[in-house]
Amino acid sequence: MKLNGIINYLYEVGLLKHQKRTGWWRMMVKDPESVAEHSHRAAVIGYILASLEEGVNAERVAVLCLFHDTSETRTGDLSWLNQRYIAGAKEGERKAILEQTAQLPQVIAQKVVALSEEFNSRVSREAQLAKDADLLECLLQCREYAMQGYVKAQSWADMCYAGLRTETAQNLARECLIADPGQWFETLQENPSSGSTDATN
Template structure:
């Protein structure tokens, strides 16, 4: 997973962000947000966090392909990449990792919904933070992330993120 600490989220370059977050930074916050959403939604926070932490691990093999790039590339399914990544792992790790990715990609449990909402909400929050730093071309990420949210809790947190500065957010929600 050291690759994820070094690999930048490439979609932000399209918006002009010169030094975007890494995939690991994104995944870390997705895991935390997934746990918070699960608590708010009455789901299992540990399971939601686990799903969120594993959701982009395939990018150690295929990189972070921005949405526009997906028009032109036929990337392997995440389940296939995970199977290859874990082929030499301990059998319990191999089976567990494959189950986690399979559930995230194909499931619809409350934990999966929270993890997917966390992925979108993290992108929205990151876009808002970049906008605060002067990057004006992030509205598309905000709009598409907002449109994909399913839970009432994620929608409420998105509304707060869109209507407060990051400093206000910290003062309000980190008491």
């Protein structure tokens, strides 16, 4: 097997660590999260959402989330506002996926393309949960930006909530909207030695 194509693909996907999520600039966020950061937490959320459901493949939901934005190494991160003025944006995204995965062995390329098509079609329960995980990650990021003083963040979080389609995601999102994003650390500060035999570590 020739590995050059796989190596090229892996380096290309690495660009997602530097590709900023451009929608946040409209909230005046100076240094917004990267696409890779977004995709990572979306995958974690997707796995957890799916694990709360009966008969859903949690691993597949996580993988759908991991791959859902890989075309953005070539298209850039196009927010809904950008897409409003770019004819054929979705077709361009599909073309990017096809050309991007052409570097891979055919059997792997077919799987990655299938993941993209499944995510975009929302036909499967897994794809529906993956899309909700995508929105829920955005909602959490809004809450974190709100703590940093970005005044529009809460209204953006409300828009993300309105887009959720599964009851499981809606229930989780309602709690996220009222929770303090820093509470996990404050709990540790209240009892720093909990779970450790050596409080100095």
